[in-house]
Amino acid sequence: MEFDQALATWKEQIGEESVLCDRATLDRYARSTQPQGTQPRAILRPANTVEVCAIVQTAATYAVPIYPISRGRNWGYGDACAVTGGQVIVDLSRMNRILEINETLAYAVVEPGVTQGQLYEALKSTSLWMDVTGAGPETSILGNTLERGFGHTPYGDHYQMSAGYEVVLPDGRILTTGFGHYDEAKATYLYKAGVGPALDGLFTQSNLGIVTRMGVWLLPKPACMQGVVFSVADEAGIAPLVEALRELRLSGILQSTVHIGNDLRVISSGSQYPWTETNGKTPLPDPVREALCRQLNIGAWTGSGALYGTHHTVAAARAEIKRRLRGIAQVQFFDEALLELGRTVVKVGQPFGMFKQLGDRIAAAQSALDLLTGVPTTRYLKGAGWRSPNPVQDNNLDPLENGWGLFWLAPVLPMTGEAVLEVLDLVKPEFERYQFEPQITFSAINPRSLCGIITITYNKQNLVEAEQATRCYHALFDQLMQQGYIPYRVGTQSMQALAQGSQVFWDVAHQIKRSLDPDEILAPGRYSPLSVSAISTTPLTHS
């Protein structure tokens, strides 16, 4: 009854066409790369902040929990799903205005629905680059920032590079962080902390408000840019590489985020599981893995980063990187001009069947260069379809559309060789036990810590394999937690487990939750233990 009244009110508030309850739509929002998504009760699609306020107030009036999503592409971490079934999804994708692009001060102001691809297009005619994640053009910039995701350039830490959030609170009030709440403030999007307590962090990875606007810092296009690729042959070779890269990051010589992926990560971004070569058997036999490495001419680890500056500053930094990595890794620099030259060579050789392999490597380097220059690319999504029984199509890499099975696990570790080896020693036996291939990336989002991205891909149609993947995920999660490698972010399946450990921190988070959202209207269970009241207000539609 309460729910029906809420629905009727919402239809008045935002229009009937923006309130969706049909089964097909609900099923679509319930899809997940995890074995089981959660089923929403309705989908609301507000057009603006005023409508979001109205939605929230109605939700409070009728005690119906709502769950905001930006573009719903939180793949590998819960996708568009609420933590529990029975919540109403507030899909903000219609709020997709780029409200400002400021070339002088190098920032944009975006709404939740603005995608990487959309901002990229808008920036083409400007002197600015954005920092993109590897998740492709269809994902939300604001959503990724609130999850504290990261990219590839010196602006890789998205949360640190954002300012001035407009937030709709659970009771419908609008709060602006930083200086933005002073009407005339001139530095809202330029200085993050404002004055008084810095509140923006409260609205990241939480359920305290719906962020409807944010300033995003952008990079002025440099006079000169060069990508750099490091590779090491042996698995243990990552340890000295990490040590050297830490020094280069700490010294400011290397200002970009640095990513180091293992062979399987590189292989899977260019091709699918070799079903033919393995006669359909999993896990991947070592000889096939080795053959793939030889074929792609890659070692155990391949890293990338970039230099930005003038011709001279880039050259000087390049020299130091070469010097520091001598004997540790093979180092190659590349830029648009080099790739263009390569493409010409390949074209000349084509009629003679020459340089095919060079062509593949140029394509790979182009994707890396794209990410390093703010161009969204889908190439790195391919890895999510690694275990798919169906062929992966370059023109459709959406994990949900394809029904791919995917877990991401993202422990943070000190940026030392020792920590990396310890994490590997912990991760590999679990992958062997559960018979998956570990795709692993370590990303230096700041000079002192690495964020590991451990990918478990599985065939969702195979229920046994899906069960094994889930077990593998939880085994890894538990072990990493026990060893102190806490994730920087978790999927919906781990939010409550996480929020129940180490009591005082979470108690305080929950106290703040209660003070701002006493009826737990907003995203119950999201980084907070579910209270009895929240559970009772969230009946599953299937129940």
Place this chain on the structure above:
Amino acid sequence: MEFDQALATWKEQIGEESVLCDRATLDRYARSTQPQGTQPRAILRPANTVEVCAIVQTAATYAVPIYPISRGRNWGYGDACAVTGGQVIVDLSRMNRILEINETLAYAVVEPGVTQGQLYEALKSTSLWMDVTGAGPETSILGNTLERGFGHTPYGDHYQMSAGYEVVLPDGRILTTGFGHYDEAKATYLYKAGVGPALDGLFTQSNLGIVTRMGVWLLPKPACMQGVVFSVADEAGIAPLVEALRELRLSGILQSTVHIGNDLRVISSGSQYPWTETNGKTPLPDPVREALCRQLNIGAWTGSGALYGTHHTVAAARAEIKRRLRGIAQVQFFDEALLELGRTVVKVGQPFGMFKQLGDRIAAAQSALDLLTGVPTTRYLKGAGWRSPNPVQDNNLDPLENGWGLFWLAPVLPMTGEAVLEVLDLVKPEFERYQFEPQITFSAINPRSLCGIITITYNKQNLVEAEQATRCYHALFDQLMQQGYIPYRVGTQSMQALAQGSQVFWDVAHQIKRSLDPDEILAPGRYSPLSVSAISTTPLTHS
């Protein structure tokens, strides 16, 4: 009665010698660079976190408000004083352990009492530099960071360069931010945000907890370092300088914080108000000001920053800075070797009375170099004694010991020439009206915004002048706020005014306050409106 019981309990908890109520001590803590400080009721000096917890619990039991200070050197912003009289000061200066220095990962863990000078001494035998403010060796690192203060190197934004706070909450529980609340966490001091809502910002510029420990990021000593000084002759010349510096900061060529001071700021860090030349009259006549500029060979604005890296990266960045500032500012680079050479030249010339002026300039450059290499220096405190009727002594520059009158006002503005000129147009007439000399610095603590530090110094013994200084402060504060130049931090005298504007933000801050500190035990009035209950529990001792 309640208060006496609290006092007795505290004496049991932390020892009689650590509970001070004698008039002389209370008067000492009540000193201020503002015309009037606030009088505490008692001083507590805990030795460790456990004692802080006990203090807080007793304060809650007897409803006695307490106000934590680190070293009590928040000069120009309220010093060691609580916002209102009648609060009990919790002086954390005995908690002065450096708990860890990690050379590999380049950080230290400090307690509130650790001073800049202390950490500097401890780092001498290491490969690390710290980022220091200009406030000298006796100030607290943690205290400055919680006020979101800033320094001079690429680590200038202290809040951004800190992680893993241990916080005693108003009810005595201990919370740790970031990953620190997970027992085994390995990246507590390496990754700021942790997982779930980022709570560290809550405990800066607020009254929600007492921070008793924090990780501070440090700079590995670079292979090469060079300071750079820019100067422009005319006042309006700051506009194109700011435009060029913004581009250099945005491009990553210039990674350090950049400070640009006006002539009076430079003059006042080397000498006092010229009482003789002016026959004791204020304000400073233009001809005297011009003569002083000529004597010091300075223009309207002098800026500084630094380059850190290898010999080659520094040389390349230097070339770009020179190129970009050509025709805009005079640019000079300097380093330890150059100053050493200069000192030799001065020494050689000394017997002949030569190079006296060069000697002064080398001393000035040495102080700048100190700040740029993490050496605390008191030189820049001299400006606070500018209007003192007594001679300023190099060996005693503590503004409270000297009884100097001082207000600091710190508006944030976009890093554009236009905004700088607008702020100057607003500030100068007020200084003229109230007959003070504007010492002004603009500091680029990030590439997009400037923090203006406007200094009002006055003779505290002259009550008329003190009254004028107060009027001048409030006139400036109000005008800057109206024009949208909101301060990054305020003194105790403006905290309540600030927290009453723009309701939703401050309402939320206050809601959080009530949820964590329902009885307003902790620092009532600090960035929050004083509630009736807080006022009723804080009788002034003089009333």
